[in-house]
Amino acid sequence: MRLDKAPTKYIFCGMNTVISVRIDKKLKNLAQEVAESAGLKLGTLIAAYLRQVVYTRRIELYAPEKMTPKLESLIADIEADLQSGKVSKKFDNAKDFLTDLKQKASKEISSPV
Numbered sequence: 001m002r003l004d005k006a007p008t009k010y011i012f013c014g015m016n017t018v019i020s021v022r023i024d025k026k027l028k029n030l031a032q033e034v035a036e037s038a039g040l041k042l043g044t045l046i047a048a049y050l051r052q053v054v055y056t057r058r059i060e061l062y063a064p065e066k067m068t069p070k071l072e073s074l075i076a077d078i079e080a081d082l083q084s085g086k087v088s089k090k091f092d093n094a095k096d097f098l099t100d101l102k103q104k105a106s107k108e109i110s111s112p113v
Contacts, residue, residue: 028042031045
């Protein structure tokens with residue numbers, strides 16, 4: 001039989017194991033919302049994560065880090081600079097950024113400190 005004319009065969013692996021886990025109902029509902037927003041069922045999401053753990057041999061868990069007082073202070077300083085106009089405005093493209101940069105550079109050259 002020629003390989004290019006071989007019939008397509010599909011192999012389905014049956015899922016035959018159930019894992020029962022006790023978790024907080026609110027956590028389950030929130031996780032279901034996340035899964036559904038990605039178009040997945042919660043069981044599919046959990047199975048995908050377990051496959052990832054097996055294939056990568058890594059367990060990756062993330063938890064938000066608390067901000068240190070120093071980081072909070074730096075963010076407050078940056079926000080104050082943004083409000084006062086000490087920093088550059090937001091640009092949608094590189095051309096506008098370069099135009100603004102050239103204008104500021106020409107002003108600094110024409111009015112030395």
